[in-house]
């Protein structure tokens with residue numbers, strides 16, 4: 001029987017997940033179907049849609065905006081990454097159990113290390129933003145052995161609170177939180193923009209001096225071209241600039257392997273989805 005999967009979100013039409021999983025399934029010869037599901041944002045809307053999908057025999061789901069915290073509440077068992085992120089982006093249904101995972105951070109780390117060829121171990125890492133995207137990235141970045149992780153946010157208290165929450169899980173990595181305006185003369189090897197600023201073509205206000213020579217500037221958004229953040233990094237003249245296409249495909253690959261037990265090849269899918277940064 002064909003196994004059924006779906007991605008749920010609102011809006012959902014823009015989602016690349018059906019394309020990505022369709023390509024994975026074809027290449028790995030998996031008998032599965034993957035569709036989109038528009039969730040209702042009214043109270044209980046997420047749970048109703050997921051209950052119905054499970055009742056029809058669905059095997060698993062990806063979860064996107066605005067339902068990642070609803071999925072966190074819905075899951076009966078959570079991975080450490082999901083627990084720390086406070087958000088779930090993949091569900092697996094197994095004999096009445098609902099397993100919740102968050103693969104965004106591991107997708108990011110795999111993209112940087114394997115696709116971009118930059119080991120994170122020993123690097124000074126700056127993460128802009130202190131929302132869900134940052135929460136999801138912290139544990140995988142610490143696991144990869146970053147030297148220092150600085151979380152800088154427009155609202156500095158949120159960055160400080162997140163750094164404090166995260167420190168017991170940081171595996172010896174130094175974690176600091178501060179305002180965007182308090183980076184002083186600090187310089188970083190990798191700078192992630194995990195704010196939602198790029199979605200509105202805005203810019204977290206930072207000094208171009210944060211980029212070390214040869215630094216990687218990574219915007220977690222996908223398909224927005226050269227965002228103001230990436231432009232700043234490029235104009236600083238010292239950075240390699242990339243968007244989140246690789247992260248998107250790698251987090252999907254993690255979910256695919258979790259569901260199907262087969263590791264899909266990501267290279268061609270990333271190439272197919274890459275939008276030039278202009």
Ligand code: ATR
Pocket residue numbers: 128129130131132133134153154155158194195196197202203204205
């Ligand atoms: P997500 O789940 O995508 O991380 P979120 O939890 O709403 O979304 O968090 C959005 C993040 O982007 C926050 O860190 C926010 O900063 P504040 O905490 O100060 O609101 C940040 N952000 C959004 N727009 C921004 C902008 N124009 N400049 C700088 N930071 C911005």
